[in-house]
Amino acid sequence: MSSLYFKSHNDDFLLFQEDCLTAINTLDQPLNMIFADPPYFLSNDGLTLKNGRVQSVNKGVWDKFTTDDDIDSFTYTWLSSARDKMADNATIWVSGTHHNIFTIGKLLPRLGFKILNMITWEKSNPPPNFSCRFFTHSTEYIIWARKHPKVPHYFNYNLMKQLNNDKQMKDVWRLPAIAQWEKSCGKHPTQKPLALLAQIILAATKKNDLILDPFTGSSTTGIAANVLDRRFIGIDKEQTFIQLSKDRYEDLQLEGRKLFFKQHLNRLLNKAIYSA
Numbered sequence: 187m188s189s190l191y192f193k194s195h196n197d198d199f200l201l202f203q204e205d206c207l208t209a210i211n212t213l214d215q216p217l218n219m220i221f222a223d224p225p226y227f228l229s230n231d232g233l234t235l236k237n238g239r240v241q242s243v244n245k246g247v248w249d250k251f252t253t254d255d256d257i258d259s260f261t262y263t264w265l266s267s268a269r270d271k272m273a274d275n276a277t278i279w280v281s282g283t284h285h286n287i288f289t290i291g292k293l294l295p296r297l298g299f300k301i302l303n304m305i306t307w308e309k310s311n312p313p314p315n316f317s318c319r320f321f322t323h324s325t326e327y328i329i330w331a332r333k334h335p336k337v338p339h340y341f342n343y344n345l346m347k348q349l350n351n352d353k354q355m356k357d358v359w360r361l362p363a364i365a366q367w368e369k370s371c372g373k374h375p376t377q378k379p380l381a382l383l384a385q386i387i388l389a390a391t392k393k394n395d396l397i398l399d400p401f402t403g404s405s406t407t408g409i410a411a412n413v414l415d416r417r418f419i420g421i422d423k424e425q426t427f428i429q430l431s432k433d434r435y436e437d438l439q440l441e442g443r444k445l446f447f448k449q450h451l452n453r454l455l456n457k458a459i460y461s462a
């Protein structure tokens with residue numbers, strides 16, 4: 187692949203700077219899991235309140251709203267290419283808000299996927315609502331689906347139960363938004379918290395499995411994968427974000443950093459990652 191931006195010395199962390207619509211088609215190893223956090227198309231010039239200051243909701247050109255048909259066609263194309271590259275028992279997790287999650291939920295079954303769950307991530311510390319005209323947005327959704335309706339997928343049920351004080355884990359996960367310790371190399375405007383990605387990876391993969399994030403941003407998925415000894419491929423078309431991903435990976439390799447991250451994740455995930 188000509189757009190390779192970074193490769194770790196043992197090939198377990200690869201970054202490509204390219205449009206995922208073309209990059210996914212060139213992947214040549216079966217994927218065990220995909221996590222995708224595609225554009226939400228909510229950069230509509232509105233305002234929000236962040237850290238006590240009024241700020242624009244716009245995230246960047248990559249998140250600008252186009253037409254419904256364009257969004258459908260973009261979503262259909264990348265999901266279809268991603269499905270072709272998945273192992274038969276692999277699963278995909280796609281995150282979104284009400285702006286894009288219905289499109290994803292509509293297209294997944296149309297492409298042959300079977301939806302397993304719709305996870306609600308409840309943010310324990312959401313930003314306040316600025317307009318005071320409706321409820322504070324405090325959730326995001328993650329649809330979990332497997333490639334084939336009839337081929338069983340991998341689910342680490344026992345670990346999820348253990349993580350939830352020995353009770354079956356529900357599809358509502360209460361976790362904080364990103365904290366200071368996750369921003370040591372800078373920050374992506376829609377960066378996901380590491381604990382969320384660690385929980386997803388622990389639920390659906392084994393050690394050494396291969397994970398793809400086609401909208402990798404700052405590569406939260408890749409950092410969680412690396413802490414948990416999984417292999418990772420990240421794709422993003424923006425150089426700034428791919429560089430941030432590389433910086434985060436290199437920071438993680440410094441003496442003591444993995445242990446530091448594991449300690450934070452263990453605190454947030456009820457000591458689950460020591461037994462993963």
Ligand SMILES: C[S@@+](CC[C@H](N)C(=O)[O-])C[C@H]1O[C@@H](n2cnc3c(N)ncnc32)[C@H](O)[C@@H]1O
Nearest residue numbers: 205206223248374377378401403404406422423
């Ligand atoms: C919602 S953000 C992902 C944030 C990421 N989950 C994190 O924790 O940092 C979406 C990312 O997709 C990238 N992107 C948007 N369209 C893309 C495309 N067609 N191909 C590759 N990357 C794209 C954007 O540059 C942005 O970084």
